[in-house]
Amino acid sequence: MSGITRKCEMKTEGCEMxxxxxxxxxxxxxxxxxxxxxxxxxxxxxxxxxxxIMLQQTRVEAVKSFYRRFxxxxxxxxxxxxxxxxxxxxxxxxxxxxxxxxxMQTAARQIMEEYGGxxxxxxxxxxxxKGIGAYTAGAVASIAFNEPVAAVDGNVLRVITRLEKxxxxxxxxxxxxxxxxxxxxxxxxxxxxxxxxxxxxQGMMDLGAGVCLPNAAPLCGKCPLASFCSAHEAGVExxxxxxxxxxxRRIEGRTVLLIRDGDRILIRKxxxxxxxxxxxxxxxxxxxxxxxxxxxxxxxxxxxxxxIRALAPAKHVFSHIEWxxxxxxxxxxxxxxxxxxxxxxxxxxxxRREYAIPTAFxxxxxxxxxxxxxxxxxx
DNA sequence: AAGTCGGGGCT
DNA sequence: AGCCCAGACTT
Numbered sequence: 195m196s197g198i199t200r201k202c203e204m205k206t207e208g209c210e211m212x213x214x215x216x217x218x219x220x221x222x223x224x225x226x227x228x229x230x231x232x233x234x235x236x237x238x239x240x241x242x243x244x245x246x247i248m249l250q251q252t253r254v255e256a257v258k259s260f261y262r263r264f265x266x267x268x269x270x271x272x273x274x275x276x277x278x279x280x281x282x283x284x285x286x287x288x289x290x291x292x293x294x295x296x297x298m299q300t301a302a303r304q305i306m307e308e309y310g311g312x313x314x315x316x317x318x319x320x321x322x323x324k325g326i327g328a329y330t331a332g333a334v335a336s337i338a339f340n341e342p343v344a345a346v347d348g349n350v351l352r353v354i355t356r357l358e359k360x361x362x363x364x365x366x367x368x369x370x371x372x373x374x375x376x377x378x379x380x381x382x383x384x385x386x387x388x389x390x391x392x393x394x395x396q397g398m399m400d401l402g403a404g405v406c407l408p409n410a411a412p413l414c415g416k417c418p419l420a421s422f423c424s425a426h427e428a429g430v431e432x433x434x435x436x437x438x439x440x441x442x443r444r445i446e447g448r449t450v451l452l453i454r455d456g457d458r459i460l461i462r463k464x465x466x467x468x469x470x471x472x473x474x475x476x477x478x479x480x481x482x483x484x485x486x487x488x489x490x491x492x493x494x495x496x497x498x499x500x501x502i503r504a505l506a507p508a509k510h511v512f513s514h515i516e517w518x519x520x521x522x523x524x525x526x527x528x529x530x531x532x533x534x535x536x537x538x539x540x541x542x543x544x545x546r547r548e549y550a551i552p553t554a555f556x557x558x559x560x561x562x563x564x565x566x567x568x569x570x571x572x573x
Numbered sequence: 574a575a576g577t578c579g580g581g582g583c584t
Numbered sequence: 585a586g587c588c589c590a591g592a593c594t595t
Contacts, residue, residue: 245590246590246591247590247591248590249589249590249591250589250590250591250592251578251579251580251588251589251590251591251592252579252580252581252589252590253580253581253582253588253589253590254589254590255581255582256580256581256582256589257590288579288580289579289580290578290579290580290581291578291579291580291591291592292578292579293577293578293592293593294578294591294592297592297593324592324593325591325592325593326592327591327592327593328591328592329590329591329592330590330591330592333590345590347589347590347591348588348589348590348591349589349590350590365574366574367574395590396590398590399590402589402590403589403590408583408587408588408589409583409584409586409587409588410583410584437587437588440586440587441575441576468577468578469577469578469579470578470579471578510579510580511579511580512578512579512580513577513578513579513580514576514577514578515577515578552579552580553579553580553581554579554580
């Protein structure tokens with residue numbers, strides 16, 4: 195008997211189980227218990243795709259309203275391919291990871307040009323589209339086209355590592371690739387009738403979201419796979435999955451300037467790449483500026499400050515950065531002229547309707563709404 | 574393999 | 585305050 199086999203029999207740690215055994219039980223459980231979600235009303239590949247992109251690193255509850263509005267505004271792939279950029283970003287405003295929607299439009303144009311508007315219907319073809327990786331290709335191929343392929347996401351990694359007491363770091367690409375291969379092989383052997391890759395993959399999502407919980411005691415009494423689970427048998431569910439500690443965030447000081455001219459507010463569009471690409475922002479020079487420096491900044495844009503007020507500090511946390519912000523309201527003389535490019539003075543109401551502003555500025559953006567100014571008050 | 578890229582909700 | 589979420593892309 196090999197050392198590995200001995201170890202598995204004694205502790206069942208990191209020992210591969212036969213995944214074909216869990217497929218029928220999970221499909222059966224999914225058919226009884228599936229959540230009623232907006233993107234489960236049909237199997238239209240465009241609908242499935244939009245939902246999967248929105249759901250990347252994003253909770254179901256946060257996605258629902260965005261999903262409905264997005265499809266109402268852009269009902270077809272062609273609508274997405276033709277959508278003007280600022281309108282597209284406005285539809286994604288507040289959802290985060292903005293490259294998702296930019297990549298999705300690139301892919302929509304690929305579909306129009308390379309596939310004549312017919313949605314690619316295999317995992318292999320889907321993988322060539324911008325923004326579609328191993329997970330999303332598997333999800334769309336299985337849910338919309340019933341291809342027997344895996345869709346390995348955080349839920350699957352958590353469920354399988356608990357089932358097998360797998361001690362490997364789930365952030366490693368090798369683990370994801372191996373799970374993808376093993377699940378796909380198991381689906382190829384078992385799919386048929388009510389056992390489908392669609393039910394299995396979506397069952398994994400529902401199981402991960404509602405039963406095999408992250409960062410909380412799982413509800414093993416409700417789990418259709420409990421009898422297969424090594425971690426449950428040993429009472430160590432919370433020890434999995436194993437994951438290396440995240441790197442600490444770097445901290446950036448910034449000074450946010452609300453530069454106002456009557457009802458207008460000064461903004462500019464961010465660059466095409468990097469953080470918050472393609473969104474609009476208030477001037478936010480790096481560092482914590484003193485009022486004099488903030489006034490110089492405004493003067494440097496060719497504006498004539500007539501008043502400055504310090505605002506409460508604010509903090510915003512990104513995945514890898516923290517912004518510690520100082521803020522000022524600066525009122526400038528109404529010159530009736532355009533601002534220094536790339537800055538523009540836009541009516542505040544129009545900004546709120548048409549310009550996507552990142553949540554990072556929400557403390558100051560909200561302050562603005564609570565302190566409307568009319569031109570009569572100018573000093 | 575490691576870094577970049579948002580925002581929110583739960584513990 | 586830290587963790588994670590229906591990840592993908594770049595370097």
